[in-house]
Amino acid sequence: MASKTRKKQQATQVDQAAGQPNGQVVQLQVPSKPIHFEQTFETYPAGAYTHEELGLSREDLLAIYRNMLLQRRFEERAAQMYGKQKIAGFLHLYIGEEAVSTGAAWSIKIGHDSVITAYRDHGIALALGMTANECMAELFGKIDGCSRGKGGSMHFFKAEKKFFGGHGIVGGHVPLGVGIAFAHKYKEDGGVCLTFFGDGAMGQGTVHESMNLAALYKLPVVFIIENNQYAMGTAVWRAFANTEFYRYAANYNMPGALVDGMDVFSVMKALRKYVALAREYQPSVLEVRTYRYRGHSMSDPAKYRTKEELEAKKKEDPIIRLKSYMLQHGLSTNEELDAIDADVKKEVQASVEFAEKSPLPPLESIYEDVYAQPDYPFLA
Amino acid sequence: MAIMQFREAIRAAMIEEMERDERVFLIGEEVGQYDGAYKVSEGMLKRFGPKRVIDTPISEAGFAGLGIGAALNGLRPIVEFMTFNFSFVAFDQLVNNAAKIRYMSGGQFKIPIVFRGPNGAAGQLAATHSTSTESVYSYFPGLKVVAPSNPDDAKGLLKSAIRDDDPVIFLESELMYSMRGEVNEDPEYLIPLGKARIAREGEDVTIVAHSKSYWIALEVADRLAEEGYSAEVIDPRTIRPFDFDTVVQSIKKTNRCVIIDESNPFASVSSEVAFQVQQRAFDYLDAPVLRVTAKDTPAPYAKNLIEYYMPSADAAYEACKKVMYVD
Numbered sequence: 085m086a087s088k089t090r091k092k093q094q095a096t097q098v099d100q101a102a103g104q105p106n107g108q109v110v111q112l113q114v115p116s117k118p119i120h121f122e123q124t125f126e127t128y129p130a131g132a133y134t135h136e137e138l139g140l141s142r143e144d145l146l147a148i149y150r151n152m153l154l155q156r157r158f159e160e161r162a163a164q165m166y167g168k169q170k171i172a173g174f175l176h177l178y179i180g181e182e183a184v185s186t187g188a189a190w191s192i193k194i195g196h197d198s199v200i201t202a203y204r205d206h207g208i209a210l211a212l213g214m215t216a217n218e219c220m221a222e223l224f225g226k227i228d229g230c231s232r233g234k235g236g237s238m239h240f241f242k243a244e245k246k247f248f249g250g251h252g253i254v255g256g257h258v259p260l261g262v263g264i265a266f267a268h269k270y271k272e273d274g275g276v277c278l279t280f281f282g283d284g285a286m287g288q289g290t291v292h293e294s295m296n297l298a299a300l301y302k303l304p305v306v307f308i309i310e311n312n313q314y315a316m317g318t319a320v321w322r323a324f325a326n327t328e329f330y331r332y333a334a335n336y337n338m339p340g341a342l343v344d345g346m347d348v349f350s351v352m353k354a355l356r357k358y359v360a361l362a363r364e365y366q367p368s369v370l371e372v373r374t375y376r377y378r379g380h381s382m383s384d385p386a387k388y389r390t391k392e393e394l395e396a397k398k399k400e401d402p403i404i405r406l407k408s409y410m411l412q413h414g415l416s417t418n419e420e421l422d423a424i425d426a427d428v429k430k431e432v433q434a435s436v437e438f439a440e441k442s443p444l445p446p447l448e449s450i451y452e453d454v455y456a457q458p459d460y461p462f463l464a
Numbered sequence: 465m466a467i468m469q470f471r472e473a474i475r476a477a478m479i480e481e482m483e484r485d486e487r488v489f490l491i492g493e494e495v496g497q498y499d500g501a502y503k504v505s506e507g508m509l510k511r512f513g514p515k516r517v518i519d520t521p522i523s524e525a526g527f528a529g530l531g532i533g534a535a536l537n538g539l540r541p542i543v544e545f546m547t548f549n550f551s552f553v554a555f556d557q558l559v560n561n562a563a564k565i566r567y568m569s570g571g572q573f574k575i576p577i578v579f580r581g582p583n584g585a586a587g588q589l590a591a592t593h594s595t596s597t598e599s600v601y602s603y604f605p606g607l608k609v610v611a612p613s614n615p616d617d618a619k620g621l622l623k624s625a626i627r628d629d630d631p632v633i634f635l636e637s638e639l640m641y642s643m644r645g646e647v648n649e650d651p652e653y654l655i656p657l658g659k660a661r662i663a664r665e666g667e668d669v670t671i672v673a674h675s676k677s678y679w680i681a682l683e684v685a686d687r688l689a690e691e692g693y694s695a696e697v698i699d700p701r702t703i704r705p706f707d708f709d710t711v712v713q714s715i716k717k718t719n720r721c722v723i724i725d726e727s728n729p730f731a732s733v734s735s736e737v738a739f740q741v742q743q744r745a746f747d748y749l750d751a752p753v754l755r756v757t758a759k760d761t762p763a764p765y766a767k768n769l770i771e772y773y774m775p776s777a778d779a780a781y782e783a784c785k786k787v788m789y790v791d
Binding site for chain 2: 198200229230231232233234235239241242243246248249250251253256257258259260261262263264265266267268270271277289290293294296297300301452453454455456457460461462463
């Protein structure tokens, strides 16, 4: 280590050694009057932003549109393939939530900044530029899959995109996001970590430990709560005493905001601000309200909600919203957007063919990737 | 060579590796300002500063996961658990994230991290503070588990663990921290993981014992020697991967085996060693493999009960006599 850096660190350490911040003597006192607590949380509602103020060109909009559509069509095909038993295990679809993944991916430097999420991970993978081929092949459990057929739907990873997965234990990956951010700060590489998790994870202690650690150590992380309103079949109001999740930010002395996740512009507007804050080592909590159209997984008929609720939400569809926006503003035509859809469908169809043709992993690969050590003596 | 306490040997290993590699850092409860709950990290905050010696709140799952995330993103953390009893609060982090992310990602990520701290019973601490965790963590493919018995091994093995690209569970002992011994001071002194040490050569019985139990084995070997029997004592040092070859070679010579393991008996290290021995050396055995373990109960508090609970030199001595068919 350079001696200069050490001097700087030792200076910081002397401050800490005083026991209290800045060496003050802190006395715990109980004030005689009631305590009023106020906190402002920014909101990012749908329909409030234009492409101009986000600095997006027509080409950007078409790329964003195409990306959201790719996620939608990919998962529609994945659902079909699940029905044909080409895909096994759990398959959690993201359909309806595409503005969150695309808006987030368009707000970071992919490959420099980091991303980690839970098991509903196909959308963010495709948003980060992972190919439909490697994603579909993973769902098929084939060797050309992004995780070589070892992870499946819940465990997509891509090191070169700094995509740290795809995690199946609710809330279990959130401390990892904090650690990834810790490493960015330690290395002083300017990177931030977007840490996604669902509303259900708010019930896990790890999430609250993570928020405290991130705020305590001033780490470059943005916690993104994708509140799709149901943890499996349990509505948020049935599971949480306080369903206003953005408010938890205040408990950990972080800024928090509430974002409409059905509008990609709202997601981008919010993410840009809080990613910039994270680069200055100010973590934050964003509650992004969104909705999944399908059940929790393929076996879930979603009887815990009404058809009317689903139909109402579909009217806010993020892809239709962007399409209408472009048509209204003369930025595109139905013909052009239909052509994009046809192109996306072709790409997805090709990914199914790619996945079909890709070989199964060879049996001897079962012992690969367990340890970095090449000659680990496995028990027979 | 220098005479060092066990805790000093561990500290020396950490300091040398932190001097050698800037990516290595230490994080855990009371490791900094307090100088370590058991003074293992004494002076390290002063030496390296708060960027690299990091105090945490009491959030085992949080800071264990933080370490794993940092390892995924290019650092080489040492995570101290005040005791491994508290690692159970972080169990999901260790057995799902540290152990399995490399596999689930198809080998895209390595997780070079060491979780270290005291393990096992340390007197009258009662049940929740006395767990031997080696068989628990050894169950999980993806983890390596190390349990040294003396200061020199502790230093050489910890340095290897820190340089290893796989997650390592490094099990120490409160009762051994003050133990003194000769320690190799060479900064490149590395003991490979997965290699047992034949601590004493003998002909009549093989005793396999790690960590504190190793000292019971030596005591028993002394007692047997007084009676004219020679015991071969093997300290496996690493539990996962376990050096079964060295044990089997020894049994081919002695034809008898006793395992001393302070874990609870069910599905323990001793269970696996006994199984592997019968599979690999059945034709060489002249007696059933015996083991001496903690009782099949939680660890009690009362002095007489905890003494009764722990594997004793007397019981180990009796087991050796039994497999040699001498009474």
